[in-house]
Amino acid sequence: MSQVLPAEGGLRRVIGDGEALPDGEVEGLEPDALLALYRNLVLLRTYDERSVVYHRQGRIGTYAIFWNHEAMQVGSAFALEARDWIFPSYRESAIGLLRGMPASTVLSWWRGHPAGWWNPAELNVASICVPIATHVPHAVGLAWGARLKGEDRVALAYFGDGATSEGAFHEGATFAGVLKAPAILFCNNNQWAISTPLEAQTAAPTLADKAIGYGMPGIRVDGGDVLAVFEATREAVTRARGGEGPTFIEAVTYRAAPHATADDPSIYIDPERVREEMENECVGRFERYLLRAGVLTDTRADEIKQEALELMRTGIAEAEGEPPADPGLVFEHAYANPPPVLADDLAELRRVLGE
Amino acid sequence: MSERFLVEAVNDALHVELERDPTVLVLGEDVGRLGGVFRATAGLQERFGADRCVDTPLAEAGILGTAVGLCMAGWRPVCEMQYDAFSYPALDQLINHVGRYRWRTRGKMSFPLVIRMPYGGGVRAPELHDDSPETYYVHTPGVKVAIPSTPADAKGLLAAAIRDPDPVVIFEPKLIYRTARGDVPEGEYVVPLGEARIAREGSDVTLVAYGAMVPLAERAADALEGEASCEVLDLRSLKPLDEDALLASVGKTGRAVLVQEAPRVCGYAAEVAAVLAEKAIFDLRGPVLRVTGYDVPYPYWQIEDAYMPSVERVRDAVRRVLAA
Numbered sequence: 065m066s067q068v069l070p071a072e073g074g075l076r077r078v079i080g081d082g083e084a085l086p087d088g089e090v091e092g093l094e095p096d097a098l099l100a101l102y103r104n105l106v107l108l109r110t111y112d113e114r115s116v117v118y119h120r121q122g123r124i125g126t127y128a129i130f131w132n133h134e135a136m137q138v139g140s141a142f143a144l145e146a147r148d149w150i151f152p153s154y155r156e157s158a159i160g161l162l163r164g165m166p167a168s169t170v171l172s173w174w175r176g177h178p179a180g181w182w183n184p185a186e187l188n189v190a191s192i193c194v195p196i197a198t199h200v201p202h203a204v205g206l207a208w209g210a211r212l213k214g215e216d217r218v219a220l221a222y223f224g225d226g227a228t229s230e231g232a233f234h235e236g237a238t239f240a241g242v243l244k245a246p247a248i249l250f251c252n253n254n255q256w257a258i259s260t261p262l263e264a265q266t267a268a269p270t271l272a273d274k275a276i277g278y279g280m281p282g283i284r285v286d287g288g289d290v291l292a293v294f295e296a297t298r299e300a301v302t303r304a305r306g307g308e309g310p311t312f313i314e315a316v317t318y319r320a321a322p323h324a325t326a327d328d329p330s331i332y333i334d335p336e337r338v339r340e341e342m343e344n345e346c347v348g349r350f351e352r353y354l355l356r357a358g359v360l361t362d363t364r365a366d367e368i369k370q371e372a373l374e375l376m377r378t379g380i381a382e383a384e385g386e387p388p389a390d391p392g393l394v395f396e397h398a399y400a401n402p403p404p405v406l407a408d409d410l411a412e413l414r415r416v417l418g419e
Numbered sequence: 420m421s422e423r424f425l426v427e428a429v430n431d432a433l434h435v436e437l438e439r440d441p442t443v444l445v446l447g448e449d450v451g452r453l454g455g456v457f458r459a460t461a462g463l464q465e466r467f468g469a470d471r472c473v474d475t476p477l478a479e480a481g482i483l484g485t486a487v488g489l490c491m492a493g494w495r496p497v498c499e500m501q502y503d504a505f506s507y508p509a510l511d512q513l514i515n516h517v518g519r520y521r522w523r524t525r526g527k528m529s530f531p532l533v534i535r536m537p538y539g540g541g542v543r544a545p546e547l548h549d550d551s552p553e554t555y556y557v558h559t560p561g562v563k564v565a566i567p568s569t570p571a572d573a574k575g576l577l578a579a580a581i582r583d584p585d586p587v588v589i590f591e592p593k594l595i596y597r598t599a600r601g602d603v604p605e606g607e608y609v610v611p612l613g614e615a616r617i618a619r620e621g622s623d624v625t626l627v628a629y630g631a632m633v634p635l636a637e638r639a640a641d642a643l644e645g646e647a648s649c650e651v652l653d654l655r656s657l658k659p660l661d662e663d664a665l666l667a668s669v670g671k672t673g674r675a676v677l678v679q680e681a682p683r684v685c686g687y688a689a690e691v692a693a694v695l696a697e698k699a700i701f702d703l704r705g706p707v708l709r710v711t712g713y714d715v716p717y718p719y720w721q722i723e724d725a726y727m728p729s730v731e732r733v734r735d736a737v738r739r740v741l742a743a
Binding site for chain 2: 149178181182183184185186190191195198199200201202203204205206207208209210212213215217219231232234235236238239242396397398399400401403404405
């Protein structure tokens with residue numbers, strides 16, 4: 065059972081600090097599951113760190129960093145079944161890896177290559193949503209539509225703290241509440257929307273307070289604690305499957321990396337706070353927890369990290385090995401039955417290109 | 420066949436399509452218990468239940484965004500926007516997602532949703548109940564647009580839209596919801612998208628129109644009887660545009676007057692004029708003229724008739740092109 069610490073703003077925690085704060089545990093999570101969580105954390109961490117390097121090497125384009133957001137993504141996704149849907153924002157671009165999506169697919173997305181545009185129905189992972197919060201109503205519509213068809217499916221949408229200011233969040237949450245959709249609105253509150261701090265984003269005491277306005281519970285959890293995130297999401301899943309409707313989860317962390325590779329946070333962020341956060345980053349926290357519990361050894365941890373690095377080496381090689389996209393693809397897929405003028409345009413383009 | 424008003428034909432199409440396909444559902448503001456503010460959805464909730472004719476919260480982006488998710492769950496949602504200008508908040512979803520999601524999945528997922536809305540002026544209504552926003556929709560890649568002018572087409576185009584694998588927006592001319600009356604085929608009836616209709620044959624000039632401007636163009640043609648032989652081309656589909664029908668008619672008459680209610684700048688008539696400039700320039704015997712709303716907010720209803728294209732303005736344009 066997680067511990068609620070009012071002094072920390074009511075954030076749920078399971079993982080202790082190895083000193084005064086004792087470690088808790090989550091009922092039902094056996095060592096195999098704990099190791100799976102660790103492997104997933106390392107996978108996403110490795111993906112993220114390698115991606116920043118690949119960007120610097122000019123091998124992928126602008127990239128939205130999610131360093132220290134891994135516990136929120138891994139803990140929540142672990143509470144879902146394969147039949148449940150995930151609606152990622154760009155901050156969760158690699159969430160499909162947790163369901164077996166090849167790293168090359170996501171890397172191709174960041175390389176602007178069509179191989180990166182996956183079929184959402186394959187792994188029940190929706191397309192990466194770039195415009196803020198606009199996918200919240202999609203998750204709600206899917207959850208509601210599945211229930212209307214008698215299917216047992218939950219839909220979870222990820223978004224940031226800034227997204228809660230958007231109209232699309234408000235409309236999606238309103239629909240979720242009214243329709244009692246089996247949806248989970250998962251807010252990774254990293255306290256920054258590029259350079260705008262949370263206090264300039266909302267006058268609400270907490271983001272979870274917003275949930276009451278939509279008639280759903282709001283849970284606050286330590287976003288750096290993968291176990292607390294898992295447990296909170298599992299409760300939300302149980303509510304959703306039981307017909308009790310949606311849940312809002314506010315996972316609180318602190319953005320310890322730039323918003324994206326094109327951002328320079330030194331202009332606006334508090335470096336002292338970033339340093340603290342980096343020392344307490346979420347993958348290391350869980351690693352130390354597992355070492356204390358005797359579930360993980362240093363040797364095993366190294367093996368897992370090497371496996372993840374190998375997966376990334378394969379992934380970038382595959383992504384770079386994709387054949388160049390045919391310019392004709394410009395005209396593909398926008399319509400099932402395209403207007404005839406598009407065929408004329410393609411013919412003209414091919415003529416001009418001398419093909 | 421039975422005689423119906425245009426809005427009754429819309430209602431008929433919805434009944435037939437919900438009966439035919441159990442994955443079709445209707446959602447929107449006041450569409451269920453009330454049957455829609457224009458009664459376009461009357462009787463659907465009684466017949467098909469509250470899960471297939473859904474009263475939603477008052478949130479247009481929420482309606483359209485939820486419909487995107489419904490498509491992913493295997494539904495074919497038909498969204499009602501209560502009025503033309505009420506649809507603007509939903510443009511967020513339309514532009515960001517509705518027109519792009521199929522492309523995003525490289526064609527692996529379809530988004531067969533329909534947006535239908537009453538549009539247009541002349542009905543003595545408060546502000547923002549009179550707009551003709553079709554250009555915003557036509558301009559959005561991935562989205563098709565059709566506008567009927569007769570009861571039969573209102574039924575057939577809506578049925579085609581519901582069956583189409585792509586997102587389709589249907590603008591219904593509310594000015595003639597309960598004045599346009601005509602024979603409508605019973606049962607299943609489809610008018611394919613992308614096919615224009617010659618509403619009246621003529622030889623001197625082609626009046627190109629859609630929606631509520633079609634009966635206006637026909638009245639203008641009547642008024643010009645003996646002076647000019649006007650062909651009236653009802654485009655019916657704005658995207659895809661039936662270029663063959665347009666070029667055939669203008670090739671025959673050598674003159675074109677384009678009529679739309681929407682403001683002129685970058686309006687749909689501008690696109691038609693561009694197509695004529697690119698593909699029919701050597702057939703033209705005079706300038707292509709537009710009769711449109713003006714580049715101003717839709718006016719106070721006491722003087723809205725001065726804004727709307729009229730028989731007099733169309734007749735004037737025809738005389739000018741004939742004199743050129």
